[in-house]
Amino acid sequence: MSRNIFVLTGAGVSAESGLGTFRDKSGEGIWARFDPMKLATPEGFAADPKTVLAFYDERRRNLRNARPNVAHHALAKLEMGLAARGGHLTLVTQNIDNLHERAGSRRVVHMHGELLKARCVTCEGVDEWLGDLSQNDACAYCGTAGGMRPHVVWFGETPLEMSDIYRALLRADLFVAIGTSGAVYPAAGFVAEARALLIETCEINLEAADNASLFDDARYGPASETVPAWVEETLGA
Ligand code: BV8
Numbered sequence: 001m002s003r004n005i006f007v008l009t010g011a012g013v014s015a016e017s018g019l020g021t022f023r024d025k026s027g028e029g030i031w032a033r034f035d036p037m038k039l040a041t042p043e044g045f046a047a048d049p050k051t052v053l054a055f056y057d058e059r060r061r062n063l064r065n066a067r068p069n070v071a072h073h074a075l076a077k078l079e080m081g082l083a084a085r086g087g088h089l090t091l092v093t094q095n096i097d098n099l100h101e102r103a104g105s106r107r108v109v110h111m112h113g114e115l116l117k118a119r120c121v122t123c124e125g126v127d128e129w130l131g132d133l134s135q136n137d138a139c140a141y142c143g144t145a146g147g148m149r150p151h152v153v154w155f156g157e158t159p160l161e162m163s164d165i166y167r168a169l170l171r172a173d174l175f176v177a178i179g180t181s182g183a184v185y186p187a188a189g190f191v192a193e194a195r196a197l198l199i200e201t202c203e204i205n206l207e208a209a210d211n212a213s214l215f216d217d218a219r220y221g222p223a224s225e226t227v228p229a230w231v232e233e234t235l236g237a
Helices: 042-047 049-064 070-084 162-171 187-196 223-236
Strands: 004-009 088-093 108-110 113-120 126-128 148-152 174-178 200-205 217-220
Touching (some): 088 162, 174 223
Parallel strands (some): 200 217
């Protein structure tokens, strides 16, 4: 039987690549050091664009020094392995890094946007953006300067590709959440939607997330160990 697997990843899959998570129990997470309401909301950006742009510039620089880890590579292998068996992997990530792509994943749905892209508030044009982003930068499409922002989804904004995401969830026979605290909606609600559709659910995480009780199965430990093991098992089955 060909498998149709829906995987949702969060910051935990990139933790061992050196990119920070947001809500670590250790209290070291990004949101423990920065106020998300000031740095990850449209209001925060309007109030203090320079600080918000500097926050994303630093994360863009960190990403340039980061490398995909074995968990990212395992998920790229799963995508190819399922396709070779007539199945399908839908990979949805809350992460704005490009480590899934750099590990070889071909189709990645970035529901919270992408750190290496910028968007023009005037014409909505989206362009690749690898360096620092300043208010003086001009849009490559409409030429307007002063209206560029990170192409990321802030709190209170609508996540991207939601209709495709829900359509893929309807077709899945397995839902797996990897390295996410289950704290942010609508992503945190996908497991409940999967259960309502009688889809088998599995949590792969360092430790049990807030919504752990909603999962039928769980594998705990660092993603660099749990994800490759799960992929081998899944492709071997
Ligand atoms: C929406 C992008 C409507 C930017 C992010 C009041 C007003 C307005 C909205 C709301 C409100 N109250 C609630 C809401 C909804 C709100 C929300 O959920 N708020 C929370 C705080 C309650 N959500 C929204 O606003 C969303 N929009 O609702 O629009 C709508 C709804 C449906 C359909 C259409 C429209 C938009 C949310 C997006 C916000 N943007 N990021 C940026 O990155 O700077 S969110 C931010 O948290 C991150 O980007 C990440 O995507 C997200 C979730 O975090 P996680 O990935 O789970 O990371 P976290 O650190 O939390 O957890 C890490 C996990 O990894 C842990 O479990 C840890 O144990 C584990 N781990 C650590 N190390 C390892 C590991 N696992 C494995 N191996 C390891 N080595």
